[in-house]
Amino acid sequence: MNEPSQSVSTASAHHSRRVFRAFLAVLFLYFCIAYLGMPRYWQKYETRHPALTDIPGITHAADDIPGDPLNIGLIGTEEMVHRAMSAAKWYPADPITFESSLRIAADVVLAKPFDDAPVSPLFLFGRKQDLAFEQPIGNDPRRRHHVRFWKCPKLDEKGRPLWIGAATLDTHVGLSYTTGQITHHIGPDVDLERDKIIEDLQAAGVEGDVRWINDFHKVREGRNGGGDPWHTDGRLAVAVLAIPKEPAAPQRVTHAQLNSFRNQNLNMEPSNDIR
Numbered sequence: 001m002n003e004p005s006q007s008v009s010t011a012s013a014h015h016s017r018r019v020f021r022a023f024l025a026v027l028f029l030y031f032c033i034a035y036l037g038m039p040r041y042w043q044k045y046e047t048r049h050p051a052l053t054d055i056p057g058i059t060h061a062a063d064d065i066p067g068d069p070l071n072i073g074l075i076g077t078e079e080m081v082h083r084a085m086s087a088a089k090w091y092p093a094d095p096i097t098f099e100s101s102l103r104i105a106a107d108v109v110l111a112k113p114f115d116d117a118p119v120s121p122l123f124l125f126g127r128k129q130d131l132a133f134e135q136p137i138g139n140d141p142r143r144r145h146h147v148r149f150w151k152c153p154k155l156d157e158k159g160r161p162l163w164i165g166a167a168t169l170d171t172h173v174g175l176s177y178t179t180g181q182i183t184h185h186i187g188p189d190v191d192l193e194r195d196k197i198i199e200d201l202q203a204a205g206v207e208g209d210v211r212w213i214n215d216f217h218k219v220r221e222g223r224n225g226g227g228d229p230w231h232t233d234g235r236l237a238v239a240v241l242a243i244p245k246e247p248a249a250p251q252r253v254t255h256a257q258l259n260s261f262r263n264q265n266l267n268m269e270p271s272n273d274i275r
Contacts, residue, residue: 049075049238051152051162057217059122059148059166061225067122068166068186068224069217069232071194072147075160076241078131081149084207084241085133088200093119093132093146122166122225124150131163135200144170145193162238167193168230186228194237201239208242 052073059067074081082092121128129148137143147167155161169187187193201207216236223229 049073049152049154049156049162051154051156051164052213052216052236052238055152055164056124057219058222059124061122063225065225066222068148068168069190069222069230070124070164070166071190071232071236072165072167072197073236073238074149074163074165074241075156075238076163076243077161078151078163080241080243081131081163083243084201084204087204087206087243088197089204090133090135090145090147090197090200093134119146119148122148124164125153142170145196146170147193147197165197166190167197168224169193185226186224186230188229188231190230191232191235194235198237198239201241206241206243207239209240211238211240212236213238 055070058069061067074084076084085092119129119132119134127150130151131149132146133149134144134146137145145167146169147165149163149165152162152164168190169192171185171187198207198210213236215234217232217234220234221229221231
């Protein structure tokens with residue numbers, strides 16, 4: 001007579017255990033999401049510079065032809081960017097003028113070095129590059145490392161600007177495959193140039209931290225305005241600049257201050273404590 005009652009009790013116990021296990025599973029899932037997953041997500045979100053949320057991945061030439069891909073960013077003031085790149089042995093590029101164009105043409109023919117040769121304009125945010133730097137390779141002006149930087153319109157939570165850049169390697173001078181104009185052709189692996197700048201900044205001691213933005217590029221290969229192919233692993237390197245402060249210059253005493261000090265001493269009455 002007690003078998004049905006025992007069966008009901010056993011079924012109820014099994015049901016209670018299943019409910020308890022389900023509760024534990026939900027509680028564990030909640031813990032993982034709330035205390036492990038979400039903090040990491042928000043930490044990653046907060047460390048991403050606001051300017052990166054809607055930034056394009058590629059520059060454009062003046063005729064709106066796709067240019068070089070963006071692959072590096074620097075966080076700091078304009079002065080910090082200049083000081084950091086200078087410490088890393090990168091030269092500011094000259095603006096393009098008739099004189100500089102003639103000079104680089106002559107240097108290419110004569111194989112003479114031109115450390116601050118001009119770079120052609122590329123456009124981002126509706127304007128050409130704000131800054132440009134380069135590093136020559138030997139004495140050959142046809143080959144050089146170079147990077148263009150644009151100041152992004154948004155600041156981060158600390159009020160710091162982001163300078164987004166396109167770093168490429170000029171391999172030789174030739175005719176553009178798209179326009180027929182004389183131009184520098186670039187090497188296809190733009191990640192090598194991105195990594196080189198980071199390494200140069202680290203070697204110079206002016207880089208405080210590097211943030212790697214994965215999947216910055218959804219399209220990981222293409223051609224620039226000169227028709228040169230490029231490819232990337234899709235990552236953007238963002239270096240937070242940390243420029244060492246220059247030691248304060250020793251204060252110099254002027255002649256007027258020295259004379260005033262002497263006059264004060266001469267006018268002092270002798271102390272009774274002096275024996």
